Amino acid sequence: MAGSGKTTFMQRLVSHLYTHPDPTQSEPSVSKVAPTPPYIINLDPAVHHVPFTPNIDIRDSVNYKEVMKQFNLGPNGGILTSLNLFSTKIDQVIGLLEKRTQPPAPVKEPEQTTVEFMTNSGKEKQPAPVQQQQVKHILVDTPGQIEVFVWSASGEILLSSLASTFPTVIAYIIDTPRTTSTSTFMSNMLYACSILYKTKLPMILVFNKTDAQDAQFAKDWMTDFEAFQTALRNEEEGGSFGGEGAGGGSGYMGSLLNSMSLVLEEFYKHLSVVGVSAMTGDGMDDFFRGVNEKAEEFERDYKPELERRRAEREQEKQATRQRELDKLMKDMKVGGAGNKPTPRRKRDDPETVSDAEDAADDDQDEDLDYEDELDSDDPEQGLQQRYRDTIREHSTNKQDDDMSFARYVQAAKFH
Known part of the structure; x- marks a missing residue:
């Protein structure tokens, strides 16, 4: 005190x-x-x-x-x-x-050089370096x-x-x-x-x-x-x-x-x-x-x-870091079952005309959502599928145009 x-x-x-x-x-x-x-x-x-x-x-x-x-x-x-x-x-x-409590390292004695040995100047003992005592x-x-x-x-x-x-x-x-x-x-x-x-x-x-x-x-x-x-x-x-x-x-x-x-x-x-x-x-x-x-x-x-x-x-x-990592992975939907598309729900039969119209609109929305989920799972595969559909659509329209022109020419020859 x-x-x-x-x-x-x-x-x-x-x-x-x-x-x-x-x-x-x-x-x-x-x-x-x-x-x-x-x-x-x-x-x-x-x-x-x-x-x-x-x-x-x-x-x-x-x-x-x-x-x-x-x-x-x-x-x-x-x-x-x-x-x-x-x-x-x-x-x-x-x-x-920590440095002061460690045992002091052994100090090596200085070696005599050739000049000192030949001139006998190395006979005089050099003072050893001072070591710090261990605390x-x-x-x-x-x-x-x-x-x-x-x-x-x-x-x-x-x-x-x-x-x-x-x-x-x-x-x-x-x-x-x-x-x-x-x-x-x-x-x-x-x-x-x-x-x-x-x-x-x-x-x-x-x-x-x-x-x-x-x-x-x-x-x-x-x-x-x-x-x-x-x-x-x-x-x-x-x-x-x-x-x-x-x-x-x-x-x-x-x-x-x-x-x-x-x-x-x-x-x-x-x-x-x-x-x-x-x-x-x-x-x-x-x-x-x-x-x-x-x-x-x-x-x-x-x-x-x-x-x-x-x-x-x-x-x-460690537990806190693991919880944060799991939360991050869950938010990014990187888990095993988190990236699968949600299956479509089976609807009950409509009882009135308004229920049938609402069900049709909901089915259309679900189709779009389902396609989006498929595309979001594998962006490269979804892009390829849209590219194929576009090519198929354009090729079909072109064939229909060619067939219509051929029928017109054939009809003109007979008249």
Whole structure:
């Protein structure tokens, strides 16, 4: 949430990965392997300064203030529009991440030329070209407005693109000193529940600022229902329900929180909970151990589900294309039985003179329609048939004219 210390937590993550070859260890271990620097992405367009150097920064692509001015938007609308504009380049971002996460290609040593070998100038060892290290951790800093990022089309595009390519884990940062009351604690849990079921990705609850307030009470409330009930009862009796200065609250709030704690008991089983201090770095090893567990859970449980949903979407697209094709073929009458002429209907005997005249007109119309259908089935065959009929008609008329002239000449000789 906003103000929970996300940016400071990101700074501590970066520092921990730069100084610890094994991030799951609390103390820097002596190792011959150099620590692998993370790949950092900043998706908050409204931040003025970040205490780390991002590899990809949304502020380099989108000017947040210009977006607000050009589209006449407020702060949240400007953030949402900036994310929408940035999401159009997600394919380029994924391409860069795929290149950096691949193992580096082996570098061939330069061969000595004949001149270098003869002049002994090649004895001096040339420095090997510097290789980029393979990235093992990708850190993404998101805006603090949850609804802007999670419940928007651009946020879904960014998350689904990352999850379809890399094991993705969501860290929900909670301000521990502001979560000591049962009402604010339950509000945070509802937020986390909505994010979990909206994104369908593994999640870790990070109770930040443990240097100011220990997070053990929150872990007890999540694992022990009776402990939460006791804390809720104490707040109602002491008149501090809802936090300091909030008064005793109303009666329905107590019953609502009581019911919600029962409902979310199953939800707590799918979460990993860690307490960290972004200021001192305490608990960062526990956080990375939780990340490794959630990455394995992603490969085991979430990745097959993502592949199944992707296959369903492809099947739906194929079915939609097939329906459109069938509709087009039907409109063009390209089907098997659609191009046959309609057989003539057998009519009943007319009972009156008017019925007989109408039937004769209908028969004539049907004959014309039937001939048109025959011609429409095979245009070339219909054209040939009309050509033959025309030739036959003209040849018959010519023979009749010749016979009439012959009879006239014969009659003239006899007279």
